Each structure stands twice: as structure tokens, then as C-alpha cells.
Amino acid sequence: MSQVNRIAKGLVDKNKPLTFEFNEQSYQGYEGDTLASALLANGQRLIGRSFKYHRPRGIFSAGSEEPNALVQLRKGAYSEPNTRATSVELFEGLAACSQNHRGSLKHDLMAINDYFAPFLTAGFYYKTFMWPKSFWEKFYEPMIRASAGLGKLSGEPDPDCYDKGFLHCDVLIIGAGPAGLTAALTAGRAGARVIIADEDFLPGGRLNSETFEVDGMPGAKWAAQTVQELSTMDNLSLMSRTTVQAAYDHGIYSLLERKTDHLASSSGKPRQILWRVYSKRAILSAGSTERSMVFANNDRPGVMLAGAVRAYANRWGVAAGKQVVLFTNNDDGWQTAYDLLDKGIEVPAIIDSRPTVSLKAPEGVQLFSNERVIDTRGRHGIQSIILSNGTNIQADCLAVSGGWSPNVHLSCHHRGHPQWDERIHGFVPGGELPPGMTVVGSANGVFSLGAAIESGFEAAKSIVGDLGFAKPRETPPKAEDEPAEAAAFWYVKESTGRAWLDLQNDVTSKDVVLAHQEGFRSVEHVKRYTTLGMATDQGKTANILAMAVMADCSNKSIQDVGTTIFRPPYTPVAIGALAGRSRGENFRPVRHTPSHKWAEQAGAVFVETGAWLRAQWFPRTGEKHWRESVDREVLQTRASVGICDVTTLGKIDVQGRDAGKFLNRIYCNLFSTLKIGKVRYGLMLREDGMAMDDGTTARMAENHFVMTTTTANAVSVFRHMEFCHQCLWPEMDVCLISATEQFAQYSVAGPNARKLLQKIVDPEFDISNDAFPYMACGEINICGGTPARLFRISFSGELAYEIAVPARYGHALMEVLKQAGKEFEAVVYGTEALGVMRIEKGHAAGNELNGQTSAQNIGLGRMVSVKKECIGNTLSHRSELNKEDGLRLMGFKAVNAADDFKAGAHLINPGDASNTENDQGWISSKAYSPSLGCVVGLGFIKRGHEREGEAVRVVNLLDGTDIEAKIVSPHFIDPKGERLRV
Amino acid sequence: MIINHPLLGPRDSVEFIYLGDAELINRPNWQGKEASDEAIDSAIGRFHNYLYLRDNPAGEHKELWYHEQGDRSWLVVTRNTINHEIVKVELAKDVAGRSKT
Secondary structure (H helix, E strand, O other): OOOOOEEOOOOOOOEEEEEEEOEEEEEEEEEEOOOHHHHHHHHOOOOEEEEOOOEOOOOOOOOOOOOOEEEEEEEEHOOOOEEEOOOOEEEOOOOEEOOOOOOOOOOOHHHHHHHHHOOOOOHHHHHOOOOOOOOOHHHHHHHHHHHHHOOOOOOOOOOOOOOHHHHEEEEEEOOOOHHHHHHHHHHHHHHEEEEOOOOOOOHHHHHHHOOOEOOEHHHHHHHHHHHHHHOOOEEEEEEEEEEEEOOOOHHEEEEEEEEOOOOOOOOOOOEEEEEEEEEEEEOOOOEEEEEEOOOOOOOOOOEEEEEHHHHHHEEEEOOOEEEEEEEEEHHHHHHHHHHHHHHOEEEEEEOOOOOOOOOOOOOOOOOOOOOOOEEEOOOOOOOEEEEOOOOEEEOEEEEOOEEEEEHHHHHHHOOOEEEEEEEOOEEEEOOOOOOOEEOOOHHHHHOOOOHHHHHHHHHHHHHHHHHOOOOOOOOOOEEEEOOEEEEEOOEEOOOOOOEEEEOOOOEEEHHHHHHHHHHOOOOOHHHHHHHOOOOOOOOOOOHHHHHHHHHHHOOOOOOHHOOOOOOOOOOOOOHHHHOOOOOHHHHOOOOOOOOOOHHHHOOOOEEOOOOEEEEEEEEOOOOOOHHHHHHHHHHHHHHHOEEEEOOOOOEEEEEEOHHHHHHHEEEEEOOOOOOOOEEEEEEOOOOOOOEEEEEEEEEEEOOEEEEEEOOOOOHHHHHHHHHHHHOOOOOOOEEEEEOOEEEEEEEEEEOOOOHHHHHHHHOOOOOOOOOOOOOOEEEEEEOEEEEEEEEEOOOOOOEEEEEEEHHHHHOOOOOOOHHOHHOOEEEEHHHHHHHHHHHHOOOOOOOOOOOOOEEEOOOHHHHHOOOOOOOOOOOOOHHHHHOOOEEEEEEEOOOOOOOOOOOEEEEEEEOOOOHHHHHHEEEEEEEEEOOEEEEEEEEEEEHHOOOOOOEEEEOOOOOOOEEEEEHHHHOOOOOOOHHOOO | EEHHHHHOOEEEEEEEEEEEEEEHOOOOOOOOOOOOOOHHHHHHHHHHHHOOOOOOOOEOOOOOOOOOOOOOOEEEEEOOOOOOOEEEEEHHEEEEEEHHH
């Protein structure tokens, strides 16, 4: 079989034949073909099986509105389901297969579903398959899922890459049909920066599919010539294969450009680019979509839109059938008969639903006016049609024109409601358009060619004038205004068989009538109940027909039935395009500390903390379990000295004459009284009185503080402080800057911490206990002149320091510390050992400062100063936050040292039932303490501060454990803090 | 959306963090040093209203946006919540300064 239906040249290049594959059979087409036109040229009418009933389906349209001809395109990991054959540009080696059948396409075993149609009506899954109840999950649902559907995912990662980009323009023109091209020409010549985008690979829109003339030459030639001129303009960019998907606020549009979809291989280049376009004005010239009419068995292969039938003949030189019958309710449909006859295709009859038709039937064509098609016959494709007067006509193609619907979609993306236009029997853009948008051509219901061109010209002229460009003096291109009379005719009531509205989701007029009978009156409800318009084509060819049926059921006008809301995207977008480069390791930025490489080389296991990667522990050879590494790191730190990278803690530099006063208001405790060279722990509240964050802040100079925040809240605390300064107290003389990334910071903790540091701190700096006591800070030099900051603070409970150096010295400092620590067998520890030591010491951290705990809850109620104004102190006085039996942070220890419990477990008094009423609190953090040889926990318990020594049960109903425990001080080691001060 | 930053010109809204009602600028007085119980209660009432009670107008709304991916300015943006039209953009510190005097 070789291109039996190729009749004329059209706009394909017959010198460039292309070989392609459909269902593993080889075919030939030409450059310029779509997969659909090439399949039709080869006489392939059956393309796939329908969603629900597995009905045979063929090609219905010639554009992106296609509901039927969906194919699985390409192979292996490149395979893409539900690709519209009408939009797929043919390339050498293209491979496609049909979807949704078991066995061969022609003999689909699932076609039996069609016989069960009475059981598969609207909302069937709410009504049938209900009993026995247990059958739904195990039997009915899997069965329905297996038999319904479209294509299949490859199940492999998408091997292509995608990109994102940004563009700016004065005027964005959406659609390169006659109106769009005219607008582009006018705006471009005036000097405006123009982007004109079109989803097709050949600009020109319907001009390429019609035989009309513009400026005395064939429309397609005029389009090509215009494109030629546009391509010479530096201020204009013509983007073909680019669909404008969405209209966002303030002139921002989303465009999807298909860069390599028309090539056999993307060769590593981005397959598609998602553009974000910033425009001052937009011209919507998106054209219109033809609709069908509703009659029995209007879904058979061979039933096609009339405009598509002549597009295949004119643009691709393909006859959609050998005997094409036309069924129309408007003048435009007749053009199909004229064009086909012109190319020698037999048109036995024209059926026009209108009672009186002013057009004259061409010679040899039988005209049936005031008649309707009531049914079609044929197994895998149409063979004959039956008219309302009983006439039976042989035909292998039925071209149907139910009129044209303007493509109003983008004009409605700001929830504008389209208006019904009686003149064209369709919805036109109405209500509030996206600001800056002008709609022209047939998208605005201007259907005749001459008028469409003129509307494009006038819109562009007025816009360039508004934007301050010289108004063009030329006149618009000339074209005829063809007859475009149309009548309102939607569905053939004499039809008794099932008549399709939504071909893709298999929704018939009976489903809509049934939905109405069952009380679904709103168009939005009918949509969801019947699934009409919810397929991948979003009902582009179906919705208006369904509204007409609804209008008829409820005796309303179509305007009163109304449309569903139009939402982006205009056509389906691959998830990969939305993700762009943000996938795999580039899913989001990852932050590394300056000594990350060092940790990597030391074999660290990393953990994500926000965007940071932090060393979690450093396994040594022979250690089989993470606990072995962590226990070793903890014990060695407490026995001698440990080093930990704490760079990720937030660092905020606070300077200015009012810096101290400002910090008084940020923290609940006082900072203006802090002496220079000293550090203080600070607790920050939210305005509602809950704890927000904590950390230490050092006073480096009279007007200079360095604040630390937790890793998790570094960004939000800085934002909060900027808010407080700019919005609440702009009169304060204070400057803030985040210095988190400017300094690498390491904790050196353990009894030998000072000895280790003394080896690297330059001798002129005395860091003895007397000269540099607990909570001291200062600027020092290390390693012979390298500037550093030293803070004597401790999270572990040991004698400890944090040393900060400019980030570029971080890696080197880690090496120096490790080297200097050799004689003390210094250990490097990760976040896990850090966490164990802070639990042993009883410091609150993220699990305790979870946004639901007050200063009182964490045992720091007395820190909240009542003598000064600060964020959160007023509302922290609320009685609910100051209840006598409020929760307090306490320590918990199992009575039997071998018992384990989990964070999240609840605390229940001995003898009480384990239920919500008896809930006393919960465990917030727990760790195995190698120092104590048992599990220790921190948690919140009612009246905890009065209950030290009491027994309590740690209950976990999820794993069924119930452990006897004792309430203890949260400070498991060194409760008096003696180790800190040696 | 595009926010016309008073210092930097038009910027895409993705550079900003949204906070909400610009009434947050008008933080009430706290109760003061030697406050009586009644004074504390009325301060709690004022802060309660300040923190929790918001107008939610369908129409023009003054709101706070933070230029986090930019110059860290807090802005007061007057935006129509129905159609997202932005009619005015000011530096929050100017607005706050004015409301204090």
C-alpha cells in the first residue's frame, strides 16, 4: 500500500520522501506531512480504539484539537503516549503505534465493552459494580482500570532534557494565521519588538489549508512571502512549533517551544523550551475550531470535520476518502465540496440542515437541503450514511461542519466569561480580557478572510500608536470576504443510536441527558459527572455540542448554560518541560560548606538539612552500624576533643548605634547590657509569644553584634529582622547583613579543646581560662596571621569553642585542626553525635522549638523580660500560655536501662489507661547516650518542673510498647555546668 | 505578576516573598514597664487584634512583600485582589516612618 490517497502536491515536498512506521508496518510520506496526513495518504483510516468502549476510531481533525487519533510515539524510554497524530510532524524513521487495545488494533478483544455500553453510562462507577462490596477494590476497579485508558508510560526516566527561558517584547502575537501575520507585519514594520508564536510548523494558519487569495496570490504563497519579510526584521521573532499555553498576570505568557520533536533525535539538545514572555501588549489571533454535529455513530473512522477534509486535500494533497459526503449547517462547509471537486474527488451529496440554502449545488452533486444524517454504517470505518428521509448513501468519508467556535481559551485565563454571539452561533471573547490583550480574526468571531486580515491590521496599528511608534501608513492586504452564513443546528433528534459528544472520553448525548435527569444542571457538574471535556483535548470539539444538548434539556439558551472555566495549558504539556533542568541532582540547589570536600574525603555520610549537606557521621573501617561511629565520636569528644563543622548555623551581622536596643526587641532577653567581648544565649519569640528560634549573639564592639541562628531558620530569622527594622522601627540606626556564607565555623569541644586551639592560635592571643573565660569572644589571628573569630560557647556541654574564619580558609582550617589534634586523638564528629550530646546536655533544638512551644514550656519562662519592649512578650502573658499545669521540658530515662523508646511516644501516668484523656505529654527527642549507657529522652510533660523523680510510662501505641520511665532533669550530664568553665 | 520596585524598577514577583496585610506595620503599644493587670489585659487585646484580625477585601488591598531575591526591601504593595492590578508600590520603611509621625 503506497500513498493511494495522495492526489495532489499540496505543500509537501515530494522530492523528500520519508519512511515511517505505524504498528510496525512501514509506510512512506513526505517532508511537510503530519503523521495524520501521511497515514491518510496511505489509506490508513483506523488509528486507535476509544477510551471506554474500545470503538474503532480514525482521524477527526487536522490540528491540535484532535480528540481521536492519539498514538504512542517513539520507542523505549523516548516513548510518549497520547500524542496527537494531527500535530506530529513526520520525520525519517518515525515510529508510532495505536493505543488502548488488547490484541491487534483491528481485532481488539476489549471491543466487547461496546456491548456493555448500557452499564457504562455517566457515573456508572457510582451505580454499578457495587456488590459485593469487597469486589470493588480487588476486582472491579483493577478490571476497569485495565480496560479503560489511553497510551502507556515507558516507565523509564525521560532521557531528553528541557530548558526554560525568558523573553521580553512590546507585542506578543498568538497565532500566525492571516490576522496574526498581518498584525506582525504591521507592528514589525513600525519598529515594535514583536514575538509571533504559532503551534504549527508552517506559519499561515488556515491560509495553508484554504484556496483563498490574498493580495492577488494564493493564500499559502502570501503567507510564505510574509514570513520571508518577517524573517528579515531584527525586531521580530517568529516562533513556529510554539504554543502559547497560558495568559498570566501583567502581560506574562507561557510558551512551549518544541525544538527537536520534529527530528529523529534530539542529539542532546533541549527537546522543548518553556518560555516566560513579558509583553506590553498581546494580540490573540488563535483562530477558531470547527465543531461536529451530533448524530448516531458519528464517531466512526471516516467521519471528519469538513475543514479538516479540505485541509488534507489542499495542504497535504491527500484525499480523506474516495466518496466524500458533506453534512453541514453553514456556508463554509460547502467550501470543502468545491475544493474536493476541484481536485477530482467524488462528492456524491451535500446534506445541508438548513431549510433554505442560497448556494447552488455543483454539477453532479446531489443536494439534500433541510435534511440530516441520522446514522452511519460500517465496521472499521464508515461505508454508508442514512438520512432523515431514509436515503442511504455510499460514502467512505463524511465531512461534517457544525460551524466554527472561536478559540477564546487564552482570553478567559483571567476568568473572563465568553459571550454568546447569535450571529456566528458561538462564544466570542467577552467580559474582562487579560489586560493588554486584543482579540482579532476568527478568534473574535470575524470569520471572513478579508475582515479577519483587516482586524489584525487595525489592532496592530492602534497598539503601535499607543506604544509610541509611528503609525503605519500602508493599507492592509486585500482579500475577499467569502460567504459565511451559518445556522444554529446542533443535533439530530431523529437519531436513536448513541451519538458522540466527546470522542476522547467516550461521552454521548445520552450521558448528558441522563446527567440532567439525575439532577446535574450546572455545566461544571455535568462536566465532572460525565467526564465531558476532561480528556487531554479538554473538549475542544465537544464542549459546545454538549452545551447545546444541555440547553435543550433545560429549555435554556446556550449563553445561560454557560461554559466551564478555561484553564491553562491550552494543549498538554510534558511534565519534563515544566521541570526544565530541575531534576535529579539539579532538582534544587545544594549548599556545601567550605570543608565539604574534606568531609567527603574523610568518608562522611551526609544528611540534607534544608539545602545544606552536612556530615552526619564519619564511619571508620570495621564499623558496621551507624551507632558504632556515633558512640565513638561522642565518647572521644567527651574524653578528649572533637571537631565539628557548624558553618551552616545562620550568622547575622548587626551593626549600628541602636544595635543593642534593636536586639533587645528581637530577643526576649536583654542584649544592650552585654559587655564587649562577651556572648549571650538569646531566645527569640514570635509575636504570638511562641518560641521562634534561639542561638548565641556575641558583642564584637560597642555597635557590632554577631548573631547566630539555627540552620533551619537562618533565612526566616533574617527576613523577620529586616521586617522588624524596616516596617516596625525604621528610626533605629541599625544595619543587618547575612554572613552565613562568609564564614566557615568549627566547634572544638572536649576537655582538650583549649590545648588543641593553643597550638594554632597566634601566641600574642591569650586564651587561658582567666583571659578568655566561658562566654568570651574576640577577634584573633591563627596560624601566623590568619584572621579568625573565637567564641567560647558550648552546645555539647564540654569545654568548647567555636572558631570562625573567612570561608576560603575553611578547608585549610579543618586540615590544621585535624593535624594539631593528632596528639589528643581528636575526633571529627557529625550532626548525629552533635544531636546526642545536646540531648545529653538538655539543650532545646528543632524538635523542642517546633512553633508550638512557649518560653515557659521549654523552661525559659523567666528569660522573657517584662522590663522592655520586644516581639512576643505581650502575648506571651496570655493566661493559656501561663497555666500552672502547663507543659515543661524535662528529661526521661527508662527504669530498665535496656529499654528503648521513640520520639513521639506519649507520656501516661502509671495505672492510667493509654488514651487521649490521660495524655500527660510526649517525648520530643531521644538518643542512646553512650556516656550513660542507656537511652535518654527530652519531652514535654504537664507540671514537669514539679515532678522530677516521679514515675511515668512512655507509651507508643503504634509499635505497642509501654515502658516504665522516670522524670528527671533534662540535663543528663554535668547539670551544674562545671565542665564548661574549666 | 510584576512588581514595580520603587528603587529597582519592574521585577518579577518570583523574586519576592509575600507576607500579607500591611496593617502589620501598625504594631500597637506594649503595656509598659510598670503595667497594671488591666493595662496588660488591654495590651493583650490590642496585640490580639493586631496579630489575628485581618480584613480580606475583594478589591484593593495593601500588603507586604519582601524582595528576598533582591535588595531585601520590604514593600507595601497596593494590589487589587480581584484582578491582581498593582496600583501603588512604596518602601515599607517610608510608610512606617510616616505612620509614626
